[in-house]
Amino acid sequence: MRRAPKSEGKQVLPVSRRRFVQGVAAGGALAVLEGTGWPVYGEPAPHDPPTLTGQDFDLTIDSLPVNFTGRRASAVAVNGTVPGPVLRWREGDSVTLAVTNRLKETTSIHWHGVRVPADMDGVPGLSFRGIAPGETFHYRFPVKQSGTYWYHSHSMFQEQTGLMGALIIEPRGKDPVESDREYVVMLSDWTDANPGTVYSNLKQQSDYYNYHRQTAPGFLAEAKKNGFWRTISDRSAWARMDMSPADIADVSGAIYTYLLNGSSPNANWTGLFRPGERVRLRFINASSMTFFDVRIPGLKMTVVQADGNDIEPVTVDEFRMGVAETYDVVVSPQDAGAYTIFAQSEDRSGYARGTLASSAGRSAVIPPMDPRPQRTMADMGMGNMKGMKAGDMPGMDMGGMNMSGIDGMTAKEMPTSSGDKANQPGMAGMDMGPKTANHDMDAMPEMEMGSNSGTTTFPQPGPATMPIMAMAGTGNDEAKLKASSPVHLHIGPQVDNVAMGVSERLHDPGAGLSGNGRRVLTYADLRARYSGVDGRPPTREIELHLSGNMSRYIWGFNGQKFSGAEPIVLKLGERVRFVLVNDTMMEHPIHLHGLWSELENGHGAFNPYKHTLIVKPAERLSYLISADTPGRWAFHCHLLYHMEAGMFRTVVVQP
Amino acid sequence: MSTLQKLDCQLAWTRLASLSCAIAIAALPFGCAPARAQMSMPQPEGKAVATSQPLGPAMMGDRVFAHILLDQFEGRTGVSGSQLRWDGEGWIGTDMNRIWLKSEGFSDKARVSDGDHEVLYDRPIPRMRYFDAQVGVRADLDSDPARVWAALGIEGMAPYFFQFAPTLYIRNDGNVAGRLTGSYDLLLSQRWIVQPEAELNFYSKDDPGRRIGSGLSDLDAGVRLRYEVRRKFGPYIGFAYNGTYRNTASYSRQAGESTSSRRFVFGLRLWY
Numbered sequence: 001m002r003r004a005p006k007s008e009g010k011q012v013l014p015v016s017r018r019r020f021v022q023g024v025a026a027g028g029a030l031a032v033l034e035g036t037g038w039p040v041y042g043e044p045a046p047h048d049p050p051t052l053t054g055q056d057f058d059l060t061i062d063s064l065p066v067n068f069t070g071r072r073a074s075a076v077a078v079n080g081t082v083p084g085p086v087l088r089w090r091e092g093d094s095v096t097l098a099v100t101n102r103l104k105e106t107t108s109i110h111w112h113g114v115r116v117p118a119d120m121d122g123v124p125g126l127s128f129r130g131i132a133p134g135e136t137f138h139y140r141f142p143v144k145q146s147g148t149y150w151y152h153s154h155s156m157f158q159e160q161t162g163l164m165g166a167l168i169i170e171p172r173g174k175d176p177v178e179s180d181r182e183y184v185v186m187l188s189d190w191t192d193a194n195p196g197t198v199y200s201n202l203k204q205q206s207d208y209y210n211y212h213r214q215t216a217p218g219f220l221a222e223a224k225k226n227g228f229w230r231t232i233s234d235r236s237a238w239a240r241m242d243m244s245p246a247d248i249a250d251v252s253g254a255i256y257t258y259l260l261n262g263s264s265p266n267a268n269w270t271g272l273f274r275p276g277e278r279v280r281l282r283f284i285n286a287s288s289m290t291f292f293d294v295r296i297p298g299l300k301m302t303v304v305q306a307d308g309n310d311i312e313p314v315t316v317d318e319f320r321m322g323v324a325e326t327y328d329v330v331v332s333p334q335d336a337g338a339y340t341i342f343a344q345s346e347d348r349s350g351y352a353r354g355t356l357a358s359s360a361g362r363s364a365v366i367p368p369m370d371p372r373p374q375r376t377m378a379d380m381g382m383g384n385m386k387g388m389k390a391g392d393m394p395g396m397d398m399g400g401m402n403m404s405g406i407d408g409m410t411a412k413e414m415p416t417s418s419g420d421k422a423n424q425p426g427m428a429g430m431d432m433g434p435k436t437a438n439h440d441m442d443a444m445p446e447m448e449m450g451s452n453s454g455t456t457t458f459p460q461p462g463p464a465t466m467p468i469m470a471m472a473g474t475g476n477d478e479a480k481l482k483a484s485s486p487v488h489l490h491i492g493p494q495v496d497n498v499a500m501g502v503s504e505r506l507h508d509p510g511a512g513l514s515g516n517g518r519r520v521l522t523y524a525d526l527r528a529r530y531s532g533v534d535g536r537p538p539t540r541e542i543e544l545h546l547s548g549n550m551s552r553y554i555w556g557f558n559g560q561k562f563s564g565a566e567p568i569v570l571k572l573g574e575r576v577r578f579v580l581v582n583d584t585m586m587e588h589p590i591h592l593h594g595l596w597s598e599l600e601n602g603h604g605a606f607n608p609y610k611h612t613l614i615v616k617p618a619e620r621l622s623y624l625i626s627a628d629t630p631g632r633w634a635f636h637c638h639l640l641y642h643m644e645a646g647m648f649r650t651v652v653v654q655p
Numbered sequence: 656m657s658t659l660q661k662l663d664c665q666l667a668w669t670r671l672a673s674l675s676c677a678i679a680i681a682a683l684p685f686g687c688a689p690a691r692a693q694m695s696m697p698q699p700e701g702k703a704v705a706t707s708q709p710l711g712p713a714m715m716g717d718r719v720f721a722h723i724l725l726d727q728f729e730g731r732t733g734v735s736g737s738q739l740r741w742d743g744e745g746w747i748g749t750d751m752n753r754i755w756l757k758s759e760g761f762s763d764k765a766r767v768s769d770g771d772h773e774v775l776y777d778r779p780i781p782r783m784r785y786f787d788a789q790v791g792v793r794a795d796l797d798s799d800p801a802r803v804w805a806a807l808g809i810e811g812m813a814p815y816f817f818q819f820a821p822t823l824y825i826r827n828d829g830n831v832a833g834r835l836t837g838s839y840d841l842l843l844s845q846r847w848i849v850q851p852e853a854e855l856n857f858y859s860k861d862d863p864g865r866r867i868g869s870g871l872s873d874l875d876a877g878v879r880l881r882y883e884v885r886r887k888f889g890p891y892i893g894f895a896y897n898g899t900y901r902n903t904a905s906y907s908r909q910a911g912e913s914t915s916s917r918r919f920v921f922g923l924r925l926w927y
Contacts, residue, residue, distance in 0.1 A: 102719060200720050201886070203720050203750075204724075211845045213845060214842070215843060215844055217843065239815040240814045240815065242785060242813075242815075275882060489785075491782060491784055492781055492784065493750070493751070493781070493784065494782070497785070549785075551785055552750060554716070554750050556716070561715070561717075561750070562715040563716045644715055644717055644718075646716025
């Protein structure tokens with residue numbers, strides 16, 4: 001374990017790799033590149049994982065000695081590389097993946113964001129039993145979507161120890177995103193420490209890896225800056241709750257080395273370009289616990305895809321990636337030279353770094369990290385509370401209070417929901433034949449889709465898809481919504497905070513990104529390129545509060561961790577609104593397996609399809625789900641140790 | 656058997672008892688196999704499993720953990736002599752159910768004193784964020800006559816990050832004792848930490864055998880400055896005050912001991 005949290009120190013550590021690193025110099029590869037002409041997608045740098053294409057894949061999972069930090073450690077590799085090979089599938093193909101386990105423990109591979117039959121989803125205990133040591137499991141499923149995704153283990157902490165890889169699915173038709181060259185940019189967080197120990201340490205001391213806690217001398221500095229009494233008042237507001245505004249990330253650069261395509265910052269992964277080219281970068285946040293803020297100083301980035309779904313291009317300077325999210329961006333460097341791909345962790349305890357260069361060996365300046373963000377009382381859900389002292393809240397019994405009602409706002413009136421209404425005119429008259437048996441939603445709150453043939457699995461929105469069903473635009477559809485049963489959340493061992501005032505934060509780029517002088521992507525910017533395929537309004541609303549007790553390191557939904565909770569049951573064919581309310585002071589990337597999460601961000605029929613959604617502290621966020629694939633699906637926070645600590649539910653789609 | 660021999664014998668016995676208690680705590684983490692059970696499901700055959708088939712749930716959120724914390728492991732030295740002080744605790748269990756072991760005491764050339772060893776069942780208190788209820792047994796095992804108590808207390812973090820643990824003890828002879836411990840970590844930097852700490856003991860009855868009087872019996876308080884080389888390894892220096900009061904002070908005076916001592920301390924804070 002590294003002793004000091006000095007991220008800068010890492011750059012001078014000698015990095016040598018075994019087996020999957022054939023050499024450090026990129027020059028050799030360039031020669032090859034120049035000789036063979038430019039391929040469609042970027043030739044891998046010498047230490048890049050290989051790319052596998054086709055329909056049949058043999059993947060072997062085994063342990064692998066690695067050295068990312070200057071010290072030897074053991075990783076879990078796929079086909080001998082960390083990250084594992086890039087898999088390239090084609091939309092419309094049926095793929096077979098024979099996964100062989102050479103570990104001494106059970107393993108699994110989950111295809112993150114890919115809509116597969118439930119038994120192919122790769123979650124031990126839900127979709128299958130896991131892959132026992134020595135066993136080969138055959139995944140077989142049709143590929144019905146395209147875009148940038150990734151795969152990772154869903155067993156124990158294998159994801160933290162390297163079992164991950166990029167998954168690219170080429171569209172059947174012409175890719176609407178035009179580029180001359182493309183690279184996968186996979187970000188991850190590596191630690192030499194045993195993840196089981198990391199988790200155990202967090203249980204005993206939740207700020208174990210936080211070396212940015214408030215200090216007494218820091219008080220003096222703050223007092224000088226903000227005034228003595230204000231500093232006293234600020235600090236005591238937090239201290240009364242036994243919470244810290246410095247609580248940004250649970251696991252930090254104190255033990256993490258942030259990797260870009262498996263390369264540490266000093267190993268400097270490099271992707272080559274020719275001036276004037278359009279370079280597509282497929283960013284994947286494959287880390288276990290780290291939110292990354294990504295930018296390429298000197299280049300504008302045009303975001304063209306989010307979580308595998310094409311969006312209306314939006315040009316930004318910077319974007320935040322929650323764990324497990326993907327963003328495709330296009331950059332067009334006009335001049336020869338080098339540009340740093342800079343991905344700093346949200347807590348500014350370190351960064352991943354790579355380079356786009358017009359020739360090998362070039363590199364650009366690494367920018368300094370931004371100031372560390374601090375949590376605010378707004379993050380505690382206290383921003384809207386007037387005349388109330390923050391410290392009075394923890395003891396308050398919130399039983400029976402509907403949180404969403406506090407600002408006098410109901411789900412119906414939420415800006416995020418208004419998009420549904422907005423899309424009604426557009427949807428009118430687009431009724432698609434047999435799916436019209438929904439005039440009386442009250443009589444059929446859990447309606448079946450397609451009266452004779454069971455259900456329809458909705459396709460991914462694309463240039464050829466049409467909205468399958470639309471409501472007759474009566475305008476009172478929302479009134480027929482079956483509201484969620486109220487969530488009674490109490491302060492307790494599993495709940496250290498109940499946000500009093502929650503709000504929509506879709507326009508907020510996130511902690512530490514507001515007002516930094518850069519155009520930063522927000523969730524409000526995400527507008528789907530193609531209309532959503534399920535035009536029905538939801539018939540039911542399910543409200544879930546993200547809850548936890550940081551100090552005890554217990555996480556869950558509605559004040560219950562996984563082991564104490566019942567599954568969420570959806571009826572096959574049901575259209576449901578999930579409302580997430582974050583009562584904790586951290587962001588949580590919430591991932592639902594098997595079904596798309598259509599974020600209600602005000603774009604109506606063009607609300608973006610996602611598989612992982614960041615919910616900010618004290619945020620209320622909603623999305624729609626078409627429960628079109630039966631089975632038992634995992635629904636969880638994608639922060640690995642939060643998931644292990646209980647922030648996990650089973651969603652059952654019942655035929 | 657001479658008094659001296661008797662004392663020696665008793666000393667050996669109490670040392671042994673203290674040692675075994677310490678070993679028991681130290682062995683905690685090793686005795687606990689990871690409780691994350693492997694799913695005992697049939698082997699995969701590479702084909703579809705019906706979704707209706709009951710499969711075992713993952714064990715998320717219900718693992719067993721174990722930790723030990725030796726908060727004070729120190730030498731104390733001053734005009735009233737030198738002594739060894741230990742104060743540690745360990746636990747094993749899940750989020751909601753834990754077994755705690757606590758052990759503390761003093762040792763010098765002649766005797767072990769204030770040897771207090773507890774085994775407690777611990778559970779978070781509903782509707783409270785950071786406090787656990789603890790119930791169990793306390794055994795006073797040292798050079799003085801042994802005592803066994805029932806123990807009932809709470810332990811946790813009070814507002815403003817104060818670690819706070821009041822405990823009530825009851826003996827079958829009707830003696831009731833109370834203990835109050837508190838501490839606070841003041842961060843000078845991310846690694847330099849000042850920890851003021853205090854422990855007070857109260858008794859309802861005199862116990863001449865252990866030279867303990869009723870009322871406030873003793874106070875042990877200190878300030879320690881530690882450097883966390885790592886979280887789990889923090890050498891420290893500090894100052895400790897130990898005082899006896901009321902009847903306990905009388906017993907001390909009768910035994911020719913001072914009723915208060917101020918000592919320089921140096922030691923290690925360790926956890927596993």
